[in-house]
Amino acid sequence: xxxxxxxxxxxxxxxxxxxxxxxxxxxxxxxxxxxxxxxxxxxxxxxxxxxxxxxxxxxxxxxxxxxxxxxxxxxxxxxxxxxxxxxxxxxxxxxxxxxxxxxxxxxxxxxxxxxxxxxxxxxxxxxxxxxxxxxxxxxxxxxxxxxxxxxxxxxxxxxxxxxxxxxxxxxxxxxxxxxxxxxxxxxxxxxxxxxxxxxxxxxxxxxxxxxxxxxxxxxxxxxxxxxxxxxxxxxxxxxxxxxxxxxxxxxxxxxxxxxxxxxxxxxxxxxxxxxxxxxxxxxxxxxxxxxxxxxxxxxxxxxxxxxxxxxxxxxxxxxxxxxxxxxxxxxxxxxxxxxxxxxxxxxxxxxxxxxxxxxxxxxxxxxxxxxxxxxxxxxxxxxxxxxxxxxxxxxxxxxxxxxxxxxxxxxxxxxxxxxxxx
Numbered sequence: 323x324x325x326x327x328x329x330x331x332x333x334x335x336x337x338x339x340x341x342x343x344x345x346x347x348x349x350x351x352x353x354x355x356x357x358x359x360x361x362x363x364x365x366x367x368x369x370x371x372x373x374x375x376x377x378x379x380x381x382x383x384x385x386x387x388x389x390x391x392x393x394x395x396x397x398x399x400x401x402x403x404x405x406x407x408x409x410x411x412x413x414x415x416x417x418x419x420x421x422x423x424x425x426x427x428x429x430x431x432x433x434x435x436x437x438x439x440x441x442x443x444x445x446x447x448x449x450x451x452x453x454x455x456x457x458x459x460x461x462x463x464x465x466x467x468x469x470x471x472x473x474x475x476x477x478x479x480x481x482x483x484x485x486x487x488x489x490x491x492x493x494x495x496x497x498x499x500x501x502x503x504x505x506x507x508x509x510x511x512x513x514x515x516x517x518x519x520x521x522x523x524x525x526x527x528x529x530x531x532x533x534x535x536x537x538x539x540x541x542x543x544x545x546x547x548x549x550x551x552x553x554x555x556x557x558x559x560x561x562x563x564x565x566x567x568x569x570x571x572x573x574x575x576x577x578x579x580x581x582x583x584x585x586x587x588x589x590x591x592x593x594x595x596x597x598x599x600x601x602x603x604x605x606x607x608x609x610x611x612x613x614x615x616x617x618x619x620x621x622x623x624x625x626x627x628x629x630x631x632x633x634x635x636x637x638x639x640x641x642x643x644x645x646x647x648x649x650x651x652x653x654x655x656x657x658x659x660x661x662x663x664x665x666x667x668x669x670x671x672x673x674x675x676x677x678x679x680x681x682x683x684x685x686x687x688x689x690x691x692x693x694x695x696x697x698x699x700x701x702x703x704x705x706x707x708x709x710x711x712x713x714x715x716x717x718x719x720x721x722x723x724x725x726x727x728x729x730x731x732x733x734x735x736x737x738x739x740x741x742x743x744x
Contacts, residue, residue, distance in 0.1 A: 336414060
């Protein structure tokens with residue numbers, strides 16, 4: 323798919339007006355206004371997405387304009403029944419480009435499920451999956467999938483909206499900052515280095531799959547992911563490899579969709595399924611198919627296996643991390659004892675101490691000895707050494723300065739100084 327340029331999209335300037343002076347839905351990046359679009363002698367209700375001013379967003383005018391053009395290019399070039407239609411743009415409603423789309427009176431998906439508990443959530447999730455699968459088929463990463471960015475049409479179809487953070491996978495090299503809403507954001511976007519990725523590599527299709535899993539959980543429960551955590555606790559939970567707990571009480575819908583959540587909420591991006599993999603089971607779940615009950619059971623077992631594999635991967639990663647930390651403990655302990663031996667020998671002026679061999683020997687013995695110490699013990703030793711060094715550094719500094727002073731006034735000879743060896 324090629325991105326649509328500003329000049330190729332339909333210019334609706336002069337044909338769209340706002341219905342009020344205040345936005346209907348204020349947002350952090352842009353405000354949405356209800357408006358009227360004059361087309362073929364008729365008036366059509368539309369949504370006007372107008373960006374906030376650069377000084378409010380704390381960005382430059384050039385960066386804001388670039389983001390708007392990128393959103394226009396991503397959005398205008400796609401058409402699917404589960405993607406919010408793009409009508410065009412206008413330049414006379416705001417100092418910056420305004421994007422025009424049909425008005426959806428049913429609001430966002432999360433508000434819709436909260437006010438209509440009898441809504442078919444499986445069918446809604448299936449529609450979102452179809453829309454996201456289409457985006458991925460044209461190599462487009464949405465970047466901020468969540469219930470608040472999905473609108474419900476008059477036909478009760480979910481429509482993926484808000485392409486402000488979307489990226490074409492071939493344009494990722496320009497990404498230097500992670501984006502997305504933290505509760506829905508994939509772990510590799512929270513900490514790319516932990517997964518051996520650059521920011522550009524983390525902004526990829528698997529990140530959308532993670533967000534889809536969080537969105538499924540959100541639409542089933544009517545609650546935000548990690549709803550019982552504050553923002554700081556969310557960051558800590560994701561950093562520690564913890565996904566949201568299975569909601570209670572359970573029901574048929576949750577029993578069907580929770581395995582899908584588990585398959586999507588895998589911390590290693592390459593272990594997550596593609597949206598194509600998810601569509602098949604969801605298609606059966608939305609139909610009155612004879613194999614539906616069997617599929618639910620198989621899918622649950624498959625998700626359980628995926629979760630088990632994830633735990634094994636986490637244990638392996640934790641083991642590798644522990645080994646690296648313990649290696650650092652060995653190095654620190656060896657250097658500490660070697661340095662301590664050298665300084666002690668120099669201080670007491672031991673004539674039989676080899677200035678190179680003896681510290682090396684002590685360091686080697688410490689190295690091998692630390693291999694047989696538990697991780698907890700080596701961690702405690704490392705902390706004790708660090709505390710000792712911090713506390714003794716000042717004392718040693720004062721001692722050296724005092725020795726230099728005594729040497730300068732003739733009380734000490736050079737050989738009496740603590741940092742010289744005989």
